Amino acid sequence: MATKSWWGWGNVEDAVTDSERANLTERVAALMPGADLTVHEPPPLNELSVPSPRIQAPQTLAELASTDLQDRVAHSHGQAFRDVVRNLIGRVEHVPDQVLRPRTEHDVLAIVDWCGENDIALIPFGGGTSVVGGVEPRTGHEYAGSISLDLARLNRILEVDRTSRAARIQAGIVGPDLEAGLRPHGLTLRHFPQSFEFSTLGGWLATRAGGHYATVYTHIDDMTESLRVVTPAGISQSRRLPGSGAGPSPDRLFLGSEGILGVITEAWMRVQDRPRYRAGAAVLFDDYPTAVDATRTIAQAGLFPANCRLLDPVEAFLNAATPSAGGVLVLGFESADHPVAEAMNRAAQICTDFGGRIPDGISVTESDDTATRPGAADTWRSSFLRMPYQRDALAAQSMIVETFETACTWDRFDELRHAVHAAAEQAFASIGSTGLVSCRFTHIYPDGPAPYFGIYASGTWGQTVEQWDEIKAAVSEALVTCGASITHHHAVGRDHRSWYDRQRPEPFAIALRAAKSALDPAGILNPGVLIDPTSRTPGRR
CATH class of the missing domain: 3.30.465.10 (Uridine Diphospho-n-acetylenolpyruvylglucosamine Reductase; domain 3)
Structure with missing residues (x-):
């Protein structure tokens, strides 16, 4: 059985291998000469400063509750870069008093009632993969305690x-x-x-x-x-x-x-x-703006590809091992009902009309299993699945590796991309770092893309949380100023709150606060997410 990491992504057994780390280190050293890539290990759990639980579950809920140290610490954070680095340096700041695992909906009702009656903050917890501070119990002493409500037993x-x-x-x-x-x-x-x-x-x-x-x-x-x-x-x-x-x-x-x-x-x-028919290709371009135009044309052609992921030249080189002056478009179609070669061929023709090349050809398969992607597409997909583990490894070597995802209309994308690059580069200079910015489209719509920006920068051990926060503030400001979304699919949590407040219409904010007041009058559910917590006297409703 795999062992979940308490401090980083996924399973301990799936962490980067020695050879994988050596390869990563070699590539980073080539891109950022002079970066301090010393490997740092997380502290032992028993050396962490974790306060004792302030509350105890009633007898009726006791068998659902855990106060195990590793359990509590693992439920104290999500999986953002700043979560991982704080764990690596032993800065575990907000730990729930207990973890409760309901077995039935009746248990959930009982826990909600108990928390409401006793002024206990209740944070629903799924897989703990939030990258925006969505499951971190930053409740201070304003509540009698905090509970992480782990729903893992409701799994059928x-x-x-x-x-x-x-x-x-x-x-x-x-x-x-x-x-x-x-x-x-x-x-x-x-x-x-x-x-x-x-x-x-x-x-x-x-x-x-x-x-x-x-x-x-x-x-x-x-x-x-x-x-x-x-x-x-x-x-x-x-x-x-x-x-x-x-x-x-x-x-x-x-x-x-x-x-x-x-x-x-x-x-x-x-x-x-389940899909049976698939077709895919990796398209290389010599000019990035032209690649963007080709991607937009496909998005507006009514073809609805399953995959249409444009990697800019930096992303293509770092994560698909494919040098391409204009980037790589990972393109794919699938259907359970009919062959998709015709749609694939039409999309390929659009790409070639814009100067795209398909050196590995088009892959067409009929199978219930996932098809093998051609060349750069398969390389990128394998890298995509390893990215969180590699991020953790680089975080332990003082690297700042994190992402921003957003959405904008096509007419604003060029301005947005330049603004993000400028904001990131200014922040790199401010923190005395060298860095790179990559971009890929995760989703496309007829009216705009969802750009996903990657940040790779050298940091200073012990300061990378603060250095990242400075980069994040600069880039987030650029996103909102350019009329893009502060998030496309990572949620708001606590880390995006200040920018979400500016994106959200005020009449809607009033309605959301009213809904919160009506459904959760005691203000116990995930305080501080989306809206400000209910005003309260510390420790009391």
Whole structure:
């Protein structure tokens, strides 16, 4: 059985190998001569300064509760760069008093009631993969205590409606188990974020997650048929419908609410037949603006590719090992019903019209298994899955490795890209660092792309959290100033709050605060996320 890392991404057994680290170190040293790449190890758990629990679960909930040190520490943070580095230097700052693991929805109700009656902050916890401070109990002493509500035991597929292609699924199930449960029915949710192995359905719903696919079925919102949510004011159960015009959608209230309005316990999800027909190609360009134009043309052609991921020259070189002056477009189509070669050929023709080249040719397959991607596409996909582990390894070597993801309209992308580069480079100079900025499109729409910027910079050990915070502030300011979103699919959490407040219309903010007040009058659910916590006397309602 794999061992989860308490301080970093994923499983201990899957961390970078010695040879992988040596390769990473060699590449970074070549790009950033003079960078201090000394390897630092995390401190032993028993050397961390962790306060004793302030609260104790009542006897009726005692068997659900854990005060184990590693358990508490592992639930004190997400998986952002700043989380990993703080753990590496032993700066574990906000640790829940207890971790509670409900077995049933009745247990969730009991925990919500107990926390509400005793002024205890309650933070819903799925897979713990938040990269925006969404599960960190930054509650200080304003509450009597804090509980991390781990939903891992609510992990079953309860019903499958093959006729309507829908499944009723508990919120705590992780991606691999969800897909394994649907496979015997010939079905798939078709939602594969980079965190797929460790993240949960409930987490995807609460953060309005985006999956791997570039178009159509990618946002978890569009796959949601019905939600069941436990709130302090009662249980909300929406009706199963393919669509409805009956007032504002009740599900949309909870999708993206990040645990501040209630605890999602289960959902009816729209599922798909498993893809059988696939086609893919890696297209190389000599000019990046032309590659962007080709990608936009595909997005507006009504072809709806499953993958249309444009890697700029830096991203193509670093993560696909492919030198290309204009970047690489990783392109793919799939269907459960019909061959997709015609759509693939049309997209390829668009690319060649813009000067694109397909040196490895087009791969066309018919199989229930994932097809092998050609050349650079396969290399990039393998690197994509290893990126979080490599990020951790480089973080332990004083490197600053993190990302920004956003969305903008096509007419603003060029301005946005230049603004992000300028902001990052100015921040690099401010902290006395050298760095690189990469960009890839994770999703595309007819009216705009979702750019995903990567930051690679040399840092100073013991200061990389503060150095990253300076870079993040500069780039986030550029995003909002250029009219882009502060986040496309990583949620708001606590780390994006100040920029989200500026993006959000004030009338909507008033409505959100009112909904919070009505559904969670004691203000116990994930305080500080999306809106300010309820005003309170420390330790009392």
